[in-house]
Amino acid sequence: DQQVKQNSPSLSVQEGRISILNCDYTNSMFDYFLWYKKYPAEGPTFLISISSIKDKNEDGRFTVFLNKSAKHLSLHIVPSQPGDSAVYFCAASDGSARQLTFGSGTQLTVLP
């Protein structure tokens, strides 16, 4: 059973608008959450992270929100740019094992 789920395999957004990517998790021991971006033929690139002691972390156009009670996190990209078109993975780790558990990814397409 997947502990980290990205229920939307794909998302299309118009350039300049907001992209919202969602991720749900089941393991209440997870305390660190990350988003990675992956282009074809490249490895995942770290984008942004958040610790469970926070509910929001912002870095430029990227903001991650964490709702611990709902076991849900989301990545907001605003404004979206065509270069943001990639597969986005969320990942989570628990404090003891420090291993990452990944979701299956969401393909974001930003239309010009």
Next chain:
Amino acid sequence: ETGVTQTPRHLVMGMTNKKSLKCEQHLGHNAMYWYKQSAKKPLELMFVYNFKEQTENNSVPSRFSPECPNSSHLFLHLHTLQPEDSALYLCASSQRGENSNQPQHFGDGTRLSIL
């Protein structure tokens, strides 16, 4: 060179061959990882090395044999693989501390095809 470098980028091998995947990190990290990514599936952790010591082996078949000679280099030795082992193999590194969270940084992977 910077980051995490993996070689080769592509590998085609028969089921009876022996080959090795190589990973090198230039980030000064103390932990290295092997992941497998099959089509339409999440990344699966295979092995973890912390300070050159293997700390995790996630029920990986013995036809995959990791080697970590130092904290900058990681190998994955392959022997008598099966067609279902065809996948993208990703290496990552991170700085592991007792009370800190640090992201893992990935190489570009080796695309492995088993004939």
